[in-house]
Amino acid sequence: MTEPAAKAVEVVELGKNYGSVTALKSVSFSIESGMYYALLGPSGGGKTTLLRLIGGFLRPSAGRIFLHGHDVSLLPPNRRPTSMVFQNYALFPHMTVERNVAYGLKLLRVPAGDIRDRVDRMLAMVGLEGYNRRMPHELSGGQQQRVQLARSLVLERDILLLDEPLASLDARLRKDMCLELKRLQEKVGITFIHVTHNQEEALTVADRIAIIADGELVEEGSARDVYETPNKRFTAEFIGDNNVLEGTVSDLSANSATLDIGFAKIDVPAPGVTIRTGERAAFSIRSELLRIAGRNEDISDSWQVVPARYVEDVYLGLTVSHLVQLPDGTEVVARVMSDSGENGRFEPGDDVAVGWPANRARLHLA
Amino acid sequence: MYDDFANPWTIRLKWAYLLAVVFALLMPVFYTIGISFNLHGFGARIYEFTFEWYRVVLGDTLLVISLKWTLYLALATIAATIPMALLSAKFYKRTRRKVAFVALMLSPLFVPADIMGSSLLVFFKNLAKGFAWLGQTLGVGWFDGWFDLGFLTAVIGQIIYTHPYAFIVILITMSRYRVQQTEAARACGANAWQAFWDVEFPQIRVGVFSSCAFVTILSFNEAVRTALLKGGFDTFSNMLVAQMLNIGMSGESYAMAGIMSIVSMIVIGTVIVYTLVRAERLERRARAMAEPVMSD
């Protein structure tokens, strides 16, 4: 029945409200089969709601969900080709690791011998060989999440849903687990949908990322695109460390727009963007692309340069953030590697210039 | 909470007060039990230990029959109340009109026995008359005897009385259960019933068993509603009330009171001991769990 061409997940105008509260407004998107897909956004933005709708733990208020081409909108979780890994506390505390992992197979009435083999193989895969007889409370947080992964993957379903699987782990372990998840997904080759509010986590694991906020799909694209060339101002503000400036469109040419930001006119690339002069717009530029120079130093022609006043530097370990204030009072951040020593020669209050490669700025419509 | 700076003597004094209150609450019962073993009964100057009164009570066929009815009533009440309390607790978890639901479920606690008994008595009498009339109008005999006072109406009265307690106990146990586990079971392919039976029930079993014990005791102790709704039979507590009112403080009444309190104490004592032992075990497990939480 499965059509080869069908997307693993296709969501059409999906909405969910709880009484008068809208958790998800008409969202449509699709996920290719075999993709590691991340749903990223601030907490309370609707990403978990979306995941739980796909998993069948919530009933949609509007719209449809197709998994591999089949409408599953109203089916309960056990009748969908998905399985789910939860944030925590989701292991059955009264069962051993082995029985936890075997539970789904037992429900399928798989013969006991097969169950044992598959459970052992799966435990080996997540690096928990020999933990069969342990109880969940005897495991660390990271191990518990591995057992959850094994319990879901052993069912060999087509789609694995992960609801903030690493949120309750400490920072260091989270990093390791991210890579492990990524490798695991490559090994099993099924579709992973991973919900997180942590951008680093999403960028590490995902092939594609959807930004979800205020119950809406803000933007969707490959991890690199979302980070480097976000279309939406929200994305720019949410991912990475971006400086966002607002202005009025004063001039338009074929591939660029000129924004009047009060004290300067800035050229921003705008290929294929429909906008009229006089409209409000914003542009963003990543902090690591900004450079600070003395007022009278020469900077390459291809750079946009505006006057500024040096404020202070903030040491962040790997990087140092230099804060400068533009003539209209807004502060922008230029970030450099700590070891480079760049920008280090200014004192608070110095008059400086701040510049960036003109072609790297990104226009955001209001 | 423990305060390192508190004066140990104040604390001891407060403990003494607490235990004194517990003693005051229990003393009359133990005193009564004591009297029930005295051959000479209440107020006698000499104490002569005897099982005589118990022999009299248990030798009375009517009393033994009433004990049997009490047992049937308790079993029927448990059979109905516990599943219903489970359903109610599940319903409470999923409904959005929690306050209205809980108000309905718990308000029987606030209606005193005699008031509820009277209202139900009149209700059932009317209901029975209504069904009799319906049968007569339709010319069929199906409805004869529906809701005539009897075992069924007594059970309904007891369900209304015991359900709030069972509901609260189960709800409190359930509040410690994590819903994610049900969802995880569903994600593993379990249907709603399998998820409940395999995953949730083993974790709330203690609450279910203790509410069984509670319901047994409440049903066993209850006298007023049963007296009004029972129809033709007598329970043990009904007999005790009759004994106390008609004959006064006889040796038999003390022995009957003794039987009632000893049975209650055995049942509830078992539950308490079991709960304590289990709490100890859970605590040890919780300590073990607290150590490595969520880090490698």
Place this chain on the structure above:
Amino acid sequence: MTPTTDRGRDLPAPPDRWRRLLGEDGIQKWVFYIPVVFFILFFAAPMALTVVWSVFERTQFWMEPGFTLFAYENFFTSARAENYVLSMLHAAAAVVISFVIGFPIAVFIRRRVTRAAQHRVILLFILPFMISELVRVFAMRPVLGRNGVVNSVLMELGILSEPITVILYSPLGVIIGDVMSFLPFMIFAGFLALEAVQNYIFEVCDDLGTGRVRLFADIVLPLAAPGIFAGSVFIFVNSMGVALVPTLLGGPGAVNAGLIANQAIVALDFPLAMAISTIMIFTLVLLLYIGHRLFDLTKILEPIS
């Protein structure tokens, strides 16, 4: 549900009828309504109909539909109304005494007993509560009687020369019986209410140097108010409505609302019994309404939701 455009995709066959009927949206969903239906049918309905039956006409052995306020007239113009008010006063006294004895215990358990042991101490108070009220009330007779424990001990100690007789078969006996019967409820309710108060609140108060009295008046009492009120209402209505206590411990003619209703049933005056029930239910609803307006009783539910 918004209609979706047909995209030439195989739409799965509609789930078959049986599956839908037995599935989670069918019977499985409605099963959970059984308790609600049961309680509406056998609790809410009888309670509501009580008001209707109270205005029916009394017949020799039963009643018949009609509208008469005879039962109410009968109630208000006889000694019953007076007794009703009197039993309210006795009930109020039982509430106050239970609070004074019981609430400090709840505070003590919550504040000075280690977290793990708190529930065990509470269990101590469940034990007496679980012994039949019938037995506990009955047991007060040999304790409070003329040659009961209290009198003999006090006389033995030389504190009394004459036995006190005012503590049994008297209004005081009824109040003592009510307190002995319902005191544990004040402790449970108070403790549950205080359990909702986070520990850090006490620590903040210690940190700010809040004195004992202020802590009690400004923090403990307001936060525990809903629970205390619920416990108080419980004790109040049961003191008024449980006929057993005045029957066994009250003097000749001692009655409360429950006993008045009971006597009416025995006298086969059903409309009168229903009228008394109605008045009792209205008293209860009024109390709960006032309490809800004052303290927001839904707060009590927080620990279980």
